[in-house]
Amino acid sequence: GAVVSQHPSRVICKSGTSVKIECRSLDFQATTMFWYRQFPKQSLMLMATSNEGSKATYEQGVEKDKFLINHASLTLSTLTVTSAHPEDSSFYICSASGSRVLNTGELFFGEGSRLTVL
Amino acid sequence: GENVEQHPSTLSVQEGDSAVIKCTYSDSASNYFPWYKQELGKRPQLIIDIRSNVGEKKDQRIAVTLNKTAKHFSLHITETQPEDSAVYFCAASKSSGGYQKVTFGTGTKLQVIP
Numbered sequence: 001g002a003v004v005s006q007h008p009s010r011v012i013c014k015s016g017t018s019v020k021i022e023c024r025s026l027d028f029q030a031t032t033m034f035w036y037r038q039f040p041k042q043s044l045m046l047m048a049t050s051n052e053g054s055k056a057t058y059e060q061g062v063e064k065d066k067f068l069i070n071h072a073s074l075t076l077s078t079l080t081v082t083s084a085h086p087e088d089s090s091f092y093i094c095s096a097s098g099s100r101v102l103n104t105g106e107l108f109f110g111e112g113s114r115l116t117v118l
Numbered sequence: 119g120e121n122v123e124q125h126p127s128t129l130s131v132q133e134g135d136s137a138v139i140k141c142t143y144s145d146s147a148s149n150y151f152p153w154y155k156q157e158l159g160k161r162p163q164l165i166i167d168i169r170s171n172v173g174e175k176k177d178q179r180i181a182v183t184l185n186k187t188a189k190h191f192s193l194h195i196t197e198t199q200p201e202d203s204a205v206y207f208c209a210a211s212k213s214s215g216g217y218q219k220v221t222f223g224t225g226t227k228l229q230v231i232p
Contacts, residue, residue, distance in 0.1 A: 032217040043207060043224045044162070051218070057215075093161060097217060105218060106152065109161040 001030045006110025021079045021113045023094035029074035030096035038091040084117040120145040124223030139226045141208035142190040148210040198230045213219045
């Protein structure tokens with residue numbers, strides 16, 4: 001299947017700093033990437049949908065100025081958590097779909113990034 | 119928007135027994151229903167999926183059934199093994215703005231007791 005790589009896998013930062021998480025599709029062009037947030041023992045909550053070359057579409061309740069998403073190329077999307085606070089600590093995971101998978105709807109997930117804000 | 123409910127939230131079975139997880143969805147436009155297995159701290163892995171034009175699909179020990187009229191679908195795992203222990207998520211997906219929008223269920227933590 002298609003491979004999606006996410007980096008970093010773990011990051012610890014101080015409150016008030018910004019953190020960037022990268023999501024790359026390694027062997028296909030991802031026209032659409034999705035960013036999820038997962039709290040312990042909970043489900044994946046969609047934060048935003050990003051399409052290459054256009055602004056991301058954010059889900060209700062997600063602050064677009066706090067969670068900056070950029071999808072500058074067909075293989076890379078980034079999520080930047082700005083002015084991070086302890087309540088932003090979570091597991092962030094991206095997924096991608098693209099033309100290679102013929103838009104079947106199947107999602108390919110990155111490894112996830114565990115953010116801890118001190 | 120779509121609402122996916124999943125039951126039970128936790129499930130313990132003896133090794134060799136069957137496990138059944140049930141989900142319901144609300145949006146009749148949903149047409150693709152994947153099931154994911156997630157081990158602790160790892161990415162979700164697709165284990166089986168079913169499309170709205172099919173009522174049942176089986177892959178070795180795993181099967182999924184879909185009732186479009188009632189808007190519910192189920193995952194069946196037979197002859198469970200300890201390595202089946204994980205969190206399982208159902209999902210409902212529909213076409214939205216040129217891509218498939220996926221809504222996940224709340225998850226079921228399956229524990230297979232040796």
